[in-house]
Amino acid sequence: MTVADESSVDDFQPQPAEPDPGRKRSWRKLVRRPQIAFGLIVCFIWLVVILTVHWWAPYDPYESVGDRLQPPNGDFWFGTDALGRDVFTRVLYGARQSLPIAVAVIASAVLIGSVLGAAAGFLGGWVDRVVMRLADVTMAFPAILLAMAVAAALGPGLKNGFIAMVIVWWPIYARLLRAQVIAVKQREHIESAVSIGATQGRILRKHVLPLSFTGVLVNATMDLGQVVLLTASLSFLGLGALPPAPEWGAMITEGAKYFYQWWIAVAPGVAMVTVVLAFNFLGDGLRDALDVKAATR
Amino acid sequence: MNEVLLQTRDLGVEFAVSGGAVHAVRGVDIDVRRGEVVGIVGESGSGKSATMLALLGLLAPNAKVHGSASFNGIEMIGAPHEQLRALRGGRIGMVFQDPMTSLNPVLTVGRQIAEAIEVHQPTLRPKRVMARVQELLEVVAIPNASERMRAYPHELSGGMRQRVMIAMAVANDPELIIADEPTTALDVTIQAQILTVLADLRSRTNSALVIITHDLGVVAGVADRVNVMYAGRVVERGPVEELFYRNQHPYTAGLLACLPRLDTRGRDLEPIGGAPPLLDHLPKGCAFVSRCKVAEPRCHDVDPQLRDVGTVSVACHVAPAATSAMKAMKAVDA
Amino acid sequence: MTDLTQAAAQPLLKVRDLVKSFPVRSSGFRGGRGLVHAVAGVSFDLHQGQTLSLVGESGCGKSTTARCVVRILDPTSGQVEFDGVDLGTLDAAALRSARSKFQMVFQDPQASLNPRMTVGEILAEPLKIHHIPGAEGRERIRELMSLVQLRSADLDRYPHQFSGGQRQRIGIVRALVLEPKLIALDEPVSALDVSIQAEIIRLLERLRDQLGLSYLFIAHDLSVVRHLSEHVAVMYLGKIVESGTNDEVYEQSAHPYTQALLAAAPIPDPLIERSRDRIVLAGDPPSPIDPPSGCHFRTRCWKAQDRCAEEAPVLADPGIGHLVACHFPEVSNVIVQQPVDFRRPT
Incomplete structure (x- = not known):
């Protein structure tokens, strides 16, 4: 038992006495961070594209609408590809493939990983050992290799790519949440919940999980970008989306055959960069904003 | 005896924080004379630690220090890093609250004390250094000194680690020892041991001691003069008995x-x-x-x-x- | 604790031979598994309306004892009888509902309050768990908030928006909403600044008197314990070495460890502090993983003899009116030794 009322530098941190920031204001504070604002704007633009592109896209993504391999010009902003389809239209439609799948992969991985990780961390014992060994085995393979193996075994196609990626990603969240749950479990407020007669389920739901999810949230945001890349990689290798689907990775594969017609591969590449950057910025910003310790130093 | 060793005048510290400045120390004048024990008492946030860290140049980079602090006539505020480094651990020894974070976990304690000596006396022969290390460990009453020299910090108890810190602080016969909450993290029987070691050292070497603490009982036992700090300022100071009985x-x-x-x-x-x-x-x-x-x-x-x-x-x-x-x-x- | 004046009354809390051990891996690469006996056979009684303090240094088992009493930890063996009911015999559901009668206040109010819940949610949670109707619950919260001088507007704020002292008040209200009879206080003021400490101590005294509470007070600060408790038990390495009334333990201590502890605790008064005889113990407390044979204190004791290594002393009254676990007890007042004539100048 130590008298820990004094540490030389924390010493000067005055008590926070702001009168009620409340949830609304803390959201506004979040958005005011430039990183988060940038990430949100880019994500919002892509969301609008996904929802509305079929109303205003200049051409049909599957139709040959002009001469083959035209460089970017007034009619075809990003040029045309080997079959005379408009690259700009196909890039826009590509978002409809990549982004929903990224969200679905992360959502599923977070769900599966969290349930298993929370169980492992909270219950301990054999549950913990089984879940963690399973996670270790999965993580022993490089992500892309495992995804390729699974996708190859199940056969190409976005659906199988999705399953492969969830298998790759769940252990990350399981481990993350398990570590968080174990750390939160050490806090005195858990003992205090026990002392008022809270059941195990209530303690997990009310006192452990709400404090454990920030790390998962931050990681999930950043991983969205990674999944977009991995989806594209699988498609690039012929294990994901199949032609003629306007998927970014598949488009790059096609474009790679036409070295001098650079626009065919570069346009989807640039689209991917904006998405990955946006998610990374968002994740970074969230981490800074949510890390209470770093924020008060 | 009455010569002033350390003198601060209008010492101030501000920390730049988002949305303003925290005035941690606001115009502090403290005198420490040769051979005396000065207590600085205050609660969290009173600026008692910041005052001493400021003159040693040990504050975080977002701190702005102004005013003056002279040690033996040498101005310390704004002094070049080299000069401050020579003073720290040389003519001014320091003891902090938590010896575990102040000690290097991968070096034996003997090695760390030896380093404290070598930095300030580079010409000393290794054999002499090690002899001095052992002597220091005996001075701070660590039993089996020759054996404990080879121990790593985690192998020692909190009290023993604090003794090692004190041995490092006095390794170069400082004229001034600054002890920042040296016993706060320790149990009361261990606190008594450490205070005895400090009192012992002082009578042996006649160095001055500044003891920073929140514990008025500790001050009552060891200090000659006391400064009470509140909200970054000395609000009262005087000889210990005057302060306790005629404040x-x-x-x-x-x-x-x-x-x-x-x-x-x-x-x-x-x-x-x-x-x-x-x-x-x-x-x-x-x-x-x-x-x-x-x-x-x-x-x-x-x-x-x-x-x-x-x-x-x-x-x-x-x-x-x-x-x-x-x-x-x-x-x-x- | 055999307290003759109260022997007739049934104690609120009766603890007998409480043992709590934890498995540990000893240090080193090939360290085997061992057991650390954090609490090694502790017995005491606590009566309604009284305060019993367990004092001792880090690792003496006082906090573990309190946690076993309020059943945050399950004891390895021994009985904890609360209000005539052996808590060890209750099933999970019965224990959960019994918990409303004994509560705990923790050392670090920052860590013991859920940072994601508002004060209102924190205070309502125990009521919800124990199915206390909303209107009655709100009334209780309102009353207690005003009793500890918090405003009802504070209910919508989060714990981090309060100072340390205010947070500890919230922790106290939370322990009180179920109207318990016993509160285990685990170092409730040691994380606070001295000027705030006094407020919380005053508050605890007032609540005890107004609500008829009993406190099991865990502390390392002997001055606070002196101020707050009727009975004191001194613990060393998992065992009670001396116990008695406040004055008995402080002014007629007979165990060398109690005496050393009292002699080491500073008194904020220079004339007294400088005239006291110091008992400075040698060395550190031994590891509870491998405690010394016989009397656990003998390795640091200046009176130790061969007998102390062979035979563990039992906690008994050697004819001095209170209990001591020592082969060579000797009553002495170490706080003020000589008849002092401090002409305290005013």
Whole structure:
């Protein structure tokens, strides 16, 4: 038992006495961070594209609408590809493939990983050992290799790519949440919940999980970008989306055959960069904003 | 004996934080004479640690230090890093609250003490250094010194680690030892051991000791003179007995009245009430005014400066009437 | 604790031979598994309306004892009888509902309050768990908030928006909403500044008197314990070495460890502090993984003899009116040794 009322530098941190920031204001504070604002704007633009592109896209993504391999010009902003389809239209439609799948992969991985990780961390014992060994085995393979193996075994196609990626990603969240749950479990407020007669389920739901999810949230945001890349990689290798689907990775594969017609591969590449950057910025910003310790130093 | 060793004048520290500045230390004058023990007492946020860290150049980079602090006539504020480094661990030894974070976990304690010697006396032969290390460990009363030299910090108890820190602090016969909450993390029987070691050392070497603590009991036992700090300022100072028995500041009196004591029972504690002001939103007048029972109108407008009242110096407009007024109020209550 | 004046009354809390051990892996690469006996056979009684303090240094088992009493930890063996009911015999559901009568206040109010819940939610949670109707619950919260001088507007704020002292008040209200009879206080003021400590101590005294509470007070600060408790038990390495009334333990201590502890605790008074005889113990407390044979204190004791290594002393009254676990008890007042004539100048 130590008298820990004094540490030389924390010493000067005055008590926070702001009168009620409340949830609304803390959201506004979040958005005011430039990183988060940038990430949100880019994500919002892509969301609008996904929802509305079929109303205003200049051409049909599957139709040959002009001469083959035209460089970017007034009619075809990003040029045309080997079959005379408009690259700009196909890039826009590509978002409809990549982004929903990224969200679905992360959502599923977070769900599966969290349930298993929370169980492992909270219950301990054999549950913990089984879940963690399973996670270790999965993580022993490089992500892309495992995804390729699974996708190859199940056969190409976005659906199988999705399953492969969830298998790759769940252990990350399981481990993350398990570590968080174990750390939160050490806090005195858990003992205090026990002392008022809270059941195990209530303690997990009310006192452990709400404090454990920030790390998962931050990681999930950043991983969205990674999944977009991995989806594209699988498609690039012929294990994901199949032609003629306007998927970014598949488009790059096609474009790679036409070295001098650079626009065919570069346009989807640039689209991917904006998405990955946006998610990374968002994740970074969230981490800074949510890390209470770093924020008060 | 009475020569001033360390003198700070109008020492101030501000920390830049988002949305303003935290005034951690606001115009502190402290004198430390050769061979004396000076206590600096205060609660969290009173600036007691920041004052000493400031003159040693050990504050975080977002701190702005102004004013003056001279050690043996050498100005330390704004002094080149090289010069400060030579002083630290050389002529000024330091002991911190948590020896575990101050010691290097991958070096034996003997090696670390040896390093403290070698940095300041590079010409000393290795054999002499090791002999000195052993001698130092014996000085701080570590049993089996020759064996413990080879131990790593985690193999020692908290009390032993603090002894190692003290051995490092006195390795180069400093003229001044600054101990920042040296016993706060320790149990009371270990605290007694460490205080004995410090007292021992002082009588042996005649170095001055500045002891920073929140514990008035520790100060009562070891200090010759005491500075009481509140909200970044020395509010009262004087010889230890004067400060305990003839204090003039309502805060000092309040602190003593709210302490439970080992030797008396059944006395009602008198809480001071309220909380210290925020250091980034200080009131215009006296920082203690919102908690003061005897505040007058001028206390809200003018920040009092230290002045001599009786046998102590006190920063209070109402002194010397303040403590008698408090006593009278107490009598009325009872 | 055999307290003759109260022997007739049934104690609120009766603890007998409480043992709690934890498995540990000893240090080193090939360290085997061992057991650390954090609490090694502790017995005491606590009566309604009284305060019993367990004092001792880090690792003496005082906090573990309190946690076993309020069943945050399950004891390895021994009985904890609360209000005539052996808590060890209750099933999970019965224990959960019994919990409303004994509550705990923790050392670090920052860590013991859920940072994601508002004060209102924190205070309502125990009521919800124990199915206390909303209107009655709100009334209780309102009353207690005003009793500890918090405003009802504070209910919508989060714990981090309060100062340390205010947070500890919230922790106290939370322990009180179920109207318990016993509160275990685990170092409730040691994380606070001295001027705030006094407020919380005063508050605890007032609540005890107004609500008829009993406290099991855990502390390392002997001055606070002196101030707050009727009975004191001194613990060393998992065992009670001396116990008695406050005055008995402080002014007529007979165990060398109690004496050393009292002699080491500083008194904020220079004349007294400088005239006291110091008992400075040698060395550190031994590891509870491998405690010394016989009397656990003998390795640091200046009176130790061969007998102390062979035979563990039992906690008994050697004819001095209170209990001591020592082969060579000797009553002495170490707080003030000589008849002092401190002409305290005023």
